Amino acid sequence: MSKLIGRKTIVLCLMIIVSFGFTYVNETVALRDIMHPDNLVEGNLEAKVPMASEVIFMSERPIPYLRKEFIGFKEALAFKESQGNYFSINTYGYMGKYQFGTGTLHLIGVYNPNSFLKNPALQEKAFIAYTSRNKWVLRKDISRFVGKRFNGITVTESGILAAAHLAGPGHVKRYLRSGGTFKFADAYGTTIKDYMKKFSGYDLSAIPANKKAKA
Template sequence: MIKKWIYYTSIALITAFITLSFKATTEKNSNVVTQDEVSFYILPSLEDIDNEAEFLNFNFPYTGKTFTGFKEALAFKESQGRYTLINSLGYMGKYQFGRSALRAIGIHDSSEFLNNPRLQEKAFKALLAKNKWELRKEIEMYEGKVINGVVVTESGILAAAHLGGAGSVKKFFKNKGKRAIKDQYGTTLKSYMKKFGGYDTSFIQANSNAKIKH
């Protein structure tokens, strides 16, 4: 019994030491990430999930219901978390921004955007703030209700707006979710609203004039 106690105590002490050492190291590292900064890690590669049923059932990494969980899950679907990705339609970066969306938040140099992870993180939050303002009435009216089989949440609405724009989300509610509104790859707003529902996006403040200062 004594030997077992010594063994397990040693394991616990070693684990605690490693944890504290890691914490001390990361606190000194300028690349440590908070939800207000940038995720510098690279998500594992995965073949594109084309089937919508597979997409809805797929467990993305980092899907805790925090804001960080929200943005990383969405980024994984959009680009597998790759900052430098440009898709076949010209959408760019970790969150797959189009040029018009970039201009709307004050970014006009797409090359700088593509090569600046911190700018991409700021851009994502700015677009969320703008969409949250644009859809504030829909959030207030529909949050918590079930529309065509989907429990509506703020994060689901914001994810759908990221996919198809605020105007498309308004059409979704106008048609009570019965109209299959899709992006150019065939992904529906309904699937985004369902998959990315229930995350904490209260961190984002609605702002009709959200712009990037850099």
């Protein structure tokens, strides 16, 4: 009788242990499902962390190089004039990416300064038109003086046309025909010589000389 009671006790204990075991497992599964739902653990969980050698810091990123052609010329000039800002107006009223005055705009067929300032495409056309017009006005001087040296600077077509954007073609003619002795500076102190040097050596053969160029 005592043996039978002992066996029943053992069986009962095993049932209790097994019961607790399944309950524990079930609770564990339930907790896992709550903490890590299937939709968060399915798929590839590998994350690639870049090595130090693979990281390029902002200051180390390569600066785009614009070749010594017309696009490089106009963007370099625009940066000097306004830092490339289409909506810039300086203290003297010159406006846009290339800092045009109203008188110059009238020469190339632009009569509404407010609309001009809000229209980047028109500003680009205006720059091409004005450069083309200046190339025609200065065509003889370009032919005559390119390759000569004034004030330690070799004269180039792009230098002449950049200076014409700054000072107007008439002043550039006087500078060239005086052998570089004619003095001109804008209201900020920038000279023809400065622009002749800074913007020398660009290939502007893609821009035609056009007396009647309009934006």
